[in-house]
Amino acid sequence: MADYHEMWAGLGLDLKTHDMVLEIVGKAYQDIFLSQKNRPKGMSYFDFVVSEIHGLRIKEIMDAKAEGRKVIGTFCVFVPEELVLAVDAVCIGLCAGAELGFEEAEKYLPRNTCSLIKAAFGFKLAKVCPYIETTDLIVGENTCDGKKKAYESYKDIVGNLYVMDLPQMKSTEGRALLKAEYKRFAQKLEEISGKKITVESLKKGIEIANNKRKAINRMAALRSADPTPISGLDALLANQVFFYDDPVRFTGSVNAICDELEARNREGMGVAPKGSPRILLSGCPMAVPNWKVPYVIETSKAVIVGEEMCTGERGTQNLVNTKGNTVDELIDGIVDRYFQIDCAVFTPNPSRLEHIKKMVKEYKADGVIHYGLQFCQPYQMESKIVEKELEKAGVPTLLIETDYSQEDAGQLKTRIEAFVERIKS
Amino acid sequence: MADYHEMWAGLGLDLKTHDMVLEIVGKAYQDIFLSQKNRPKGMSYFDFVVSEIHGLRIKEIMDAKAEGRKVIGTFCVFVPEELVLAVDAVCIGLCAGAELGFEEAEKYLPRNTCSLIKAAFGFKLAKVCPYIETTDLIVGENTCDGKKKAYESYKDIVGNLYVMDLPQMKSTEGRALLKAEYKRFAQKLEEISGKKITVESLKKGIEIANNKRKAINRMAALRSADPTPISGLDALLANQVFFYDDPVRFTGSVNAICDELEARNREGMGVAPKGSPRILLSGCPMAVPNWKVPYVIETSKAVIVGEEMCTGERGTQNLVNTKGNTVDELIDGIVDRYFQIDCAVFTPNPSRLEHIKKMVKEYKADGVIHYGLQFCQPYQMESKIVEKELEKAGVPTLLIETDYSQEDAGQLKTRIEAFVERIKS
Numbered sequence: 001m002a003d004y005h006e007m008w009a010g011l012g013l014d015l016k017t018h019d020m021v022l023e024i025v026g027k028a029y030q031d032i033f034l035s036q037k038n039r040p041k042g043m044s045y046f047d048f049v050v051s052e053i054h055g056l057r058i059k060e061i062m063d064a065k066a067e068g069r070k071v072i073g074t075f076c077v078f079v080p081e082e083l084v085l086a087v088d089a090v091c092i093g094l095c096a097g098a099e100l101g102f103e104e105a106e107k108y109l110p111r112n113t114c115s116l117i118k119a120a121f122g123f124k125l126a127k128v129c130p131y132i133e134t135t136d137l138i139v140g141e142n143t144c145d146g147k148k149k150a151y152e153s154y155k156d157i158v159g160n161l162y163v164m165d166l167p168q169m170k171s172t173e174g175r176a177l178l179k180a181e182y183k184r185f186a187q188k189l190e191e192i193s194g195k196k197i198t199v200e201s202l203k204k205g206i207e208i209a210n211n212k213r214k215a216i217n218r219m220a221a222l223r224s225a226d227p228t229p230i231s232g233l234d235a236l237l238a239n240q241v242f243f244y245d246d247p248v249r250f251t252g253s254v255n256a257i258c259d260e261l262e263a264r265n266r267e268g269m270g271v272a273p274k275g276s277p278r279i280l281l282s283g284c285p286m287a288v289p290n291w292k293v294p295y296v297i298e299t300s301k302a303v304i305v306g307e308e309m310c311t312g313e314r315g316t317q318n319l320v321n322t323k324g325n326t327v328d329e330l331i332d333g334i335v336d337r338y339f340q341i342d343c344a345v346f347t348p349n350p351s352r353l354e355h356i357k358k359m360v361k362e363y364k365a366d367g368v369i370h371y372g373l374q375f376c377q378p379y380q381m382e383s384k385i386v387e388k389e390l391e392k393a394g395v396p397t398l399l400i401e402t403d404y405s406q407e408d409a410g411q412l413k414t415r416i417e418a419f420v421e422r423i424k425s
Numbered sequence: 426m427a428d429y430h431e432m433w434a435g436l437g438l439d440l441k442t443h444d445m446v447l448e449i450v451g452k453a454y455q456d457i458f459l460s461q462k463n464r465p466k467g468m469s470y471f472d473f474v475v476s477e478i479h480g481l482r483i484k485e486i487m488d489a490k491a492e493g494r495k496v497i498g499t500f501c502v503f504v505p506e507e508l509v510l511a512v513d514a515v516c517i518g519l520c521a522g523a524e525l526g527f528e529e530a531e532k533y534l535p536r537n538t539c540s541l542i543k544a545a546f547g548f549k550l551a552k553v554c555p556y557i558e559t560t561d562l563i564v565g566e567n568t569c570d571g572k573k574k575a576y577e578s579y580k581d582i583v584g585n586l587y588v589m590d591l592p593q594m595k596s597t598e599g600r601a602l603l604k605a606e607y608k609r610f611a612q613k614l615e616e617i618s619g620k621k622i623t624v625e626s627l628k629k630g631i632e633i634a635n636n637k638r639k640a641i642n643r644m645a646a647l648r649s650a651d652p653t654p655i656s657g658l659d660a661l662l663a664n665q666v667f668f669y670d671d672p673v674r675f676t677g678s679v680n681a682i683c684d685e686l687e688a689r690n691r692e693g694m695g696v697a698p699k700g701s702p703r704i705l706l707s708g709c710p711m712a713v714p715n716w717k718v719p720y721v722i723e724t725s726k727a728v729i730v731g732e733e734m735c736t737g738e739r740g741t742q743n744l745v746n747t748k749g750n751t752v753d754e755l756i757d758g759i760v761d762r763y764f765q766i767d768c769a770v771f772t773p774n775p776s777r778l779e780h781i782k783k784m785v786k787e788y789k790a791d792g793v794i795h796y797g798l799q800f801c802q803p804y805q806m807e808s809k810i811v812e813k814e815l816e817k818a819g820v821p822t823l824l825i826e827t828d829y830s831q832e833d834a835g836q837l838k839t840r841i842e843a844f845v846e847r848i849k850s
Contacts, residue, residue, distance in 0.1 A: 110805040149806030380535040381574030
């Protein structure tokens with residue numbers, strides 16, 4: 001890796017802490033990812049991406065900025081990347097997956113706040129996230145109470161926050177609100193980029209985003225094979241990188257991996273022995289470098305065959321209709337797609353349960369592990385219903401409630417091993 | 426008190442547990458309320474109401490039902506009583522303020538759920554709330570994540586739940602949603618009551634609700650005197666009974682107390698020595714018999730002079746405009762009033778902070794105690810901003826996070842006494 005310290009200093013990072021963070025993440029990546037056996041060769045792309053996670057990618061973004069392109073930071077799969085691409089801006093996911101700067105964060109947030117939100121504050125306050133520092137606009141959104149209310153103080157910390165309202169029900173009024181907010185966001189993007197969204201530019205944006213989804217969904221489908229050709233950890237990593245890599249390059253790299261996985265499936269080659277207990281992960285998103293639970297699962301003689309989460313199929317399923325002769329018609333197509341996202345902030349949210357059941361069937365999962373971040377009320381609340389309904393349908397289900405600390409790793413290991421034993425029998 | 430066991434058995438209550446609950450509440454009322462000195466004589470009305478809390482009032486409601494009137498249970502100040510009154514139905518607040526049936530409730534709810542929500546489940550599951558059993562319709566509403574998601578399982582427990590959607594922002598779309606939902610609710614009320622809402626019946630409903638608010642606000646205003654003529658505990662009790670008493674009788678009784686308080690103010694007579702440290706309570710609602718914090722405050726040589734909460738001025742401020750020639754115009758007036766409620770589920774929510782500051786000034790408060798229920802994210806999140814802004818404005822502020830247990834009573838006492846010392850100096 002080149003020496004990026006000057007660039008990081010220019011972005012105002014705390015170099016000492018940041019060096020430490022990179023070292024810890026690098027070490028974790030080594031232990032968790034590179035130690036895996038039978039990895040697809042194509043994963044070397046992601047190894048490279050992670051090794052340059054705060055290096056080359058930031059350099060690219062800085063170059064894009066120098067060319068006059070804008071950088072839009074996001075925290076949620078409800079922010080339509082299509083619109084961002086339509087003004088030739090760069091869309092970057094800012095969710096953070098490590099316990100960093102929490103003490104500073106708790107000056108703004110109650111102790112009883114989920115790790116994902118605390119990390120968003122912590123990474124900014126500890127000055128360790130170059131992505132945040134490159135943004136021209138950060139988009140918050142009224143999903144859960146935690147995020148919705150946290151943005152009220154986050155705005156003072158970052159100075160460039162824009163908040164998008166979201167509905168709570170999938171009603172006529174709910175759809176109208178989403179459309180109004182997407183149109184307001186489109187205007188805002190035009191304003192800061194100085195570029196007009198045209199039918200052509202929006203169609204191109206839709207195509208890029210659709211292709212990215214098609215590639216990652218292709219990868220997902222290939223995991224239905226037994227043995228599964230790719231580990232859950234590697235698939236999760238692809239889903240995580242989905243949010244901040246160059247979308248066209250990402251699509252190509254994932255498709256190349258898929259070609260390899262197809263060959264593996266033809267040969268019956270996999271990452272774990274045929275017949276290994278197969279687990280579907282469901283619940284809260286896992287941002288980089290939050291790999292704790294998948295690592296515990298896949299070192300407990302089980303394989304993960306799907307992720308029903310924002311960093312997974314909840315975020316990537318469904319494409320945008322490319323038909324439309326006006327920007328407004330295309331935005332309608334975008335609204336139609338995003339309005340299907342079955343985040344637990346919606347009430348009721350029956351399609352999420354249906355999606356979980358469908359994934360269990362398609363990927364031949366033997367059981368579901370529901371991953372709930374502590375203090376994430378929407379998913380914690382919904383997990384009770386998910387567990388009840390899945391068990392009723394004969395799908396063994398384990399509810400996990402955890403945070404970003406490593407303190408419960410031993411306890412999780414014990415519970416997950418017992419669950420794997422249960423689904424084996 | 427008459428023997429109501431037959432009525433309670435008819436409502437399906439668990440008589441043994443219920444007897445125990447009444448005994449505990451009766452004892453607490455004795456210790457907390459009846460032990461106070463210099464109480465207004467008019468409070469004897471509320472003593473009677475509490476002594477008949479599950480007796481005479483339930484009898485009245487059952488008599489109303491026998492006459493064909495419907496009973497609507499509510500959990501939130503966003504449910505417009507005016508509409509309920511317009512179909513001659515009885516409106517009853519169902520929020521519960523005691524730790525009861527929590528173990529059963531936790532089969533449906535995560536452990537990390539606020540006591541208010543757990544109690545709503547607990548009281549039903551433990552079969553100790555006759556009010557719930559009298560309802561023809563229970564109205565839930567999409568306020569916080571906790572309630573919104575909890576209603577998804579609550580509906581299976583009660584069988585007669587109706588959910589009202591609410592906006593998260595005070596935008597044009599937000600107001601349109603509130604109006605659409607109030608109109609849908611009006612239709613639902615017409616449907617179950619078999620009565621049509623007319624301009625006349627709605628004007629009458631508005632008048633009754635406005636008069637109730639005028640009376641309780643009149644009481645609030647009289648507390649600006651030093652010495653304050655009524656204790657915070659007694660004023661809170663009036664605010665609590667506000668939700669389930671007969672509205673016309675309630676209005677008369679509160680106005681009678683106000684006459685007495687006016688006389689007291691003229692004579693400079695109060696419940697605590699002139700110059701006692703004056704505290705404004707702000708935050709989460711306190712449902713009967715949740716009297717823990719006010720009791721600790723008022724036995725720590727301080728007096729409470731106002732409640733910025735749903736069981737207080739957040740719920741009672743602002744009247745509905747009675748002008749309008751059509752039902753739709755009158756509903757617009759209702760929407761205008763309720764849309765001003767500054768619940769922390771809204772983002773941003775600046776008018777709440779303004780209201781707190783206004784109350785501090787009007788009631789000459791020396792400090793603010795912010796009461797946050799554990800795991801209530803909206804108020805916990807907002808409390809950080811409230812504290813910062815109030816302290817900046819020179820108003821001493823204490824943040825309290827508690828639940829329905831008595832375990833922290835000693836610790837609260839220590840913190841509150843220290844706070845009272847701080848504001849005295």
